[in-house]
Amino acid sequence: MNATGARRRYMFLHGLRWLPTGLIIPILVLLPLDRGLTLAQVGAAGVAQGLIVLMLELPTGGLADAIGRRPVLLAAGVVNLASFGLLAVAGSLPLFAAVFALQGIYRALDSGPLDAWYVDAALAADPEADIESGLSRGGAVAGVAIAGGALASGGLVALDPLPGVNPLAVPVxxxxxVQVVALVAVAALLTEVRPARGARALAASVREVPGTIRAAFGLLRRSRILTALVAVELFWGFGMITFETLLPVRLTEVVDDADTAAALLGPAGSAAWLASAAGAALVPLASRRIGAPWTGATLRVLQGATVVGMALLAGPAGVLAAYLLCYVVHGAANPVHMGLLHRQVDGPYRTTVLSLNSMMAQPAGALGLLVLTALADATSVSTAMLVGAGVLAAAAPLYLVARRPAPPRPAAREKDAVGLST
Structure with missing residues (x-):
């Protein structure tokens, strides 16, 4: 297998990985509501996913390094099959909590091994392989797969092709x-040659996890810029609940019918992911003009404003227009944030810090899910969205910390200890 073959397999497997996610995004909140749960109960059940990802993200990365990417991805596929099967029949709070818990295990197992396999396979075939281009194309494929899945989900709900089956369950x-096909594809296409490494290597990997976590937090203590950037993820994770979880409920309020809302969210979700890609493509223009820190701060305020639009605009057209603008900003904000983060870390500490940044969104998202859904039940969905919008915008000043370099420090000792470029 040459580098081009590895890239093609990677893109194909990446698309299959994200297509099932696109199919359930429009109905993941509406289905439990339709089966009798309150919005607060859906939020409480969803907390399990964020907490489990938080606990397992670093350990499962070590597991993939110890025993191989292929077996970990196969295990992830089996867990995802179980979560979809349970989601199709769940009708109570404990069962939906189990669905979200299984999704948390799946996401932790699935986070990273496919990308790592592609990089290893491409560089083994050609040390000069353009892996950045392959990873970028994988991101584009993921966006298209999610968009296509969301569009298909809305069509399936609208067509109601299975008599006797709840239309909201058909996308599940x-x-x-699709997950069955993805599991077979991973088994057939993801080939890797690894030295025999048994229980001892696995145990060693597990023992290293506490030290890795301590090192990551040590980096935060030594860099105020890095601390500010990672703190942005806390606000971002909390505020994303507004457009990922509450938007379907808000749209249901506007159109006064869950099936109609789900049918609208299919094409809207598809357009949102395409809008996200457009935002990512356009943001370098703003960054070059006003600088990355000011761009990041501006985008946080703009995203808060789009959520205010979703909360207050009347009619489905207004709500969905604000939703699409929100995703334009969302797609633009991520590369700005990651670019700033990369500039603060050197060498072997890069992966640890990026993992920690990703992990910060999980407890924040879990807290946002719990707080905002409960607030929506107690007051209104619009009120909860306005609170989330304020939290999103409140992160803006944290980007401005990156405008100035950190004060001078003992360079040799500090840089040798933590690998920071600040």
Missing amino acids: LAGLA
Whole structure:
């Protein structure tokens, strides 16, 4: 297998990985509501996913390094099959909590091994392989797969092709079928040659996890810029609940019918992911003009404003227009944030800090899910969205910390200890 073959397999497997996610995004909140749960109960059940990802993200990365990427991805696929199967029949709070818990295990297992396999396979075939281009194309494929899945989900709900099956459950069954195909594809296409490493290597990897976590937090203590950037993820994770979880409920309020809302969210979700890609493509223009810190701060305020629009605009057209603008900003904000983060870390500490940055969104998202859904039940969905919008915008000043370099420090000792470029 040459580098081009590795890239093609990676893109194909990446698309299959994200297609089931696109299929269930429009109905993941509406289905439990339709089966009798309150919005606060959906939020409480969803907390399990964020907490489990938080606990397992670093250990599962070590597991993939110890025993191989292929077995970990196969295990992830089996767990995802179980979560889809349970989602198709769940009708109570404990069962939906189990669905979200399984999704948390799946996401932790699935986070990273496919990208790592592609990089290893491409560089083994050609040390000069353009892996950045392959990873970028994988991101584009993921966006298209999610968009296509969301569009198909809305069509399936609208067509209601299975008599006797709740229309909101049909995309779940479609996602289950795609996951079976994805599992077979991973088994057939993801080949790796690894030295025999047994229980001893696995145990050693597990023992290293506490030290890795301590090192990551040590980096935060030594860099105020890095601390500020990672703190942005806390606000971002909390505020994303507004457009990932509450938007379907808000749209249901506007159109006064869950099935109609789900049918609208299919094409809207598809357009949102395409809008996200457009935002990512356009943001370098703003960064070059006003600088990355000011761009990041501006985008945080703009995203808060789009959420205010979703909360207050009347009619489905207004709500969905604000939703699409929100995703334009969302797609633009991520590369700005990651670019600033990369500039603060050197060498072997890069992966640890990026993992920590990703992990910060999990407890924040879990807290946002719990707080904002409970607030929506107690007051209104619009009120909860306005609170989330304020939290998103409140992160803006944290980007401005990166405008100035950190004060001078004992360079040799500090840089040798933590690998920071600040």
